[in-house]
Amino acid sequence: MSTWKRDFGSGLIVLVPLIVLLLVIGWIYRHIASIPLISTLEPDWLFEPILPLYRVVIALVVFTTLVLAVGYFMRTTLGRIVEARIDDSINHIPALRVVYNASKLAVETALSGTEDLQNPVHLETWEGIRMTAFKTGKKTRDGKLVLFMPTAPNITSGYVIEVEPERVTDTGESVEEAMTRILSAGFAESTHQVSVDGEPGDAPSGDGVDVPTDADPVGGDRDESTDHGDASDSPPPGGRGDPDAGA
Structure with missing residues (x-):
């Protein structure tokens, strides 16, 4: 963008x-x-x-x-x-x-006035996938946290979730940042996320060393056709290309 x-x-x-x-x-x-x-x-x-x-x-x-x-x-x-x-x-x-x-x-x-409502959290709904939710300041009788997970970009609908406390992690965001990200469907600028493609020069260059795209991966399998060439082009073991050298 x-x-x-x-x-x-x-x-x-x-x-x-x-x-x-x-x-x-x-x-x-x-x-x-x-x-x-x-x-x-x-x-x-x-x-x-x-x-x-x-x-x-x-x-x-x-x-x-x-x-x-x-x-x-x-x-x-x-x-x-x-x-x-x-x-x-x-x-x-x-x-x-x-x-x-x-x-x-x-x-x-x-008007709720609770501090927990000002605490957005991440909830891992599936393996490797996490979603943003908000604490309600309530717990169930068996100790599970009650969270509200709004939909994006319409935050007036969502899900009330009861989850184990160890499955919840803080986002490190303020409620304004989390709400802005949800209301904008993830397109708003945030210090907690970066662009995938980015502008020219925005992407980090690592240690500054250019790595060719066709370089062999470290520890990966090497292509025999690239490493050894064609058998007809290689000199025989007994000489430097002269067919009579081994005689």
Whole structure:
């Protein structure tokens, strides 16, 4: 892959999430600020330049109060029943359930607050093949680790795996690096991986000695046709090519 394609891909990975985040924040603000009660709360003593800031503060206060009220309600038995009914209803809608579950998973992951979620690991699923997973901070009763292995590039789906601790190794990456690699389907730049073909001059040259491609492998079998030649071209054991030398 050429340099400009890699740079373009890296730029998309950085900018697209930021643009989506700004669009979501703007959408939430516009809808909260358009509530009739908030739109009419404009005291006459406020200067015109600070009116936008005043609307932002009021919108944040209303949103925070709403979140706290809903959170408190969900702690009750009735709240848990309502949440289960909402989840069940939305999961019957084919397209909407994907967006709903993805958003819910993202919020739950961001607010979990456990250190183990910030620890990507490698799991050898088959001999010589390893996959990236994330610790959930949970264990089974028999001592197995519970991991979440996301699919690429859609991390909202994946597998919950119970595995022996000795089969898990740390990747040495941060969660951001591991997530970026998964979201980009492995094409993102990373300090933990190198290009297979690479750019000219990028590939390591070993000790600097050029080895011809047709050189014999060390300790390998040699081709008799190359080493000894044709028997008709070799001098006989008794002389230097004269057929009468042995007479």
